[in-house]
Amino acid sequence: MDQLNLVSGHAAPTDPDVPRWETVLQRDATADGQFVYSVSSTGVYCRPGCAARMPLRRNVAFHATIAEAERAGFRPCKRCRPNEPSQGERHADAVARACRRIEAAIEAGEPAPPLAALARTAGLSAHHFHRVFLATAGVTPRAYADAHRAERLRAGLESSGSVTEAAYEAGYSSSSRFYEGAASRLGMRPSDYRDGGAGATIRFAVGECSLGSVMVAATDKGVCAIAFGDGPEALVEDLQDRFPKATLLGADDRFESWIGAVIAAIEEPARGLDLPLDVRGTAFQARVWQALRAIPAGATASYAAIAERVGRPEAARAVAQACAQNPVALAIPCHRVVRRDGEVGGYRWGVERKRRLLAQEQGAVEGI
Numbered sequence: 001m002d003q004l005n006l007v008s009g010h011a012a013p014t015d016p017d018v019p020r021w022e023t024v025l026q027r028d029a030t031a032d033g034q035f036v037y038s039v040s041s042t043g044v045y046c047r048p049g050c051a052a053r054m055p056l057r058r059n060v061a062f063h064a065t066i067a068e069a070e071r072a073g074f075r076p077c078k079r080c081r082p083n084e085p086s087q088g089e090r091h092a093d094a095v096a097r098a099c100r101r102i103e104a105a106i107e108a109g110e111p112a113p114p115l116a117a118l119a120r121t122a123g124l125s126a127h128h129f130h131r132v133f134l135a136t137a138g139v140t141p142r143a144y145a146d147a148h149r150a151e152r153l154r155a156g157l158e159s160s161g162s163v164t165e166a167a168y169e170a171g172y173s174s175s176s177r178f179y180e181g182a183a184s185r186l187g188m189r190p191s192d193y194r195d196g197g198a199g200a201t202i203r204f205a206v207g208e209c210s211l212g213s214v215m216v217a218a219t220d221k222g223v224c225a226i227a228f229g230d231g232p233e234a235l236v237e238d239l240q241d242r243f244p245k246a247t248l249l250g251a252d253d254r255f256e257s258w259i260g261a262v263i264a265a266i267e268e269p270a271r272g273l274d275l276p277l278d279v280r281g282t283a284f285q286a287r288v289w290q291a292l293r294a295i296p297a298g299a300t301a302s303y304a305a306i307a308e309r310v311g312r313p314e315a316a317r318a319v320a321q322a323c324a325q326n327p328v329a330l331a332i333p334c335h336r337v338v339r340r341d342g343e344v345g346g347y348r349w350g351v352e353r354k355r356r357l358l359a360q361e362q363g364a365v366e367g368i
Helices: 018-025 066-071 087-107 115-122 126-137 141-159 163-169 175-179 182-186 190-194 232-242 253-267 283-293 303-309 316-324 351-366
Strands: 036-039 044-046 060-063 201-209 212-218 223-229 247-249
Touching (some): 036 066, 060 066, 087 115, 087 126, 115 141, 201 253, 212 253, 253 351, 283 303, 283 316
Antiparallel strands (some): 036 060, 201 212
16 A cells, blocks of 8 residues: 655655665664665665765665676775675674684583684684674573583483593583583483483473374473373373483473463464473574574574574574474474475474464464
């Protein structure tokens, strides 16, 4: 529908470039890479976030690509350098390289590189690099190293003959450093984790919803599993296989309210789902899962887009694997990640369930 001209009272044609012009007015650097704009009075083209003097609207044209702007006879702005990688892209690349250095050091059983060394490689001050790393990865360099070391520890606990051996293989310089905070890293004591959850108490309940059976399980720290299935028996067996020596208990009153919240979120997506979680994953998985929780109901994102958001644009396949390893359906909405071509892609609990979840959420948003 045409916009109403409030001065004359007549309908005026809608300017299709209004959203992009508003982006330029706001100098929105997050739109860099989506388009460029040219200025006829200066003969240059710029990024949306360029800090140069704001041009007059009548002198501005928009171009989908740099090549299109240059074919039109415009040259790149010397201030924002739109023909070079953006600051965000440079930062993402620097953080990705730092992550690989941290991972390589830990895999070799060595201490993670110090912040100063990582910053020097990135060409930034230590303080600035720390801020860039946190903004890009969602965690600090030290937290990233700790998470990667903890993941190596978890793998080692399942195969090593002793906790001490696993700790040293994971890169802990002493057993005392390992035991500091070990329970918070694993969600239970390290020896219990290695022994299949021995000593841990996990409450669970199974309910029925429009998608079939749904199981919710939790430690005393929060929900550790939400899973769909075709019947309660298979869901309980899967939980027992994951923690064969844990004490599994039926639901109490608080737990009944949690499974009720999960079923309500399935049947009425507008309600949302906000439960305390106790999930563990690698540093990369944690970043992916954090990005998934930012996708609102009724919306989707591609695996490639999530890879970009976590600073690993080449890792779309790894993002898909992180989605497949998500232990808590709905709470971490991996069903909202689809293929670049719009196809739904895979889903740990069945593609048809994924389609139905997306359809229900889209319907709920359109009905608001």
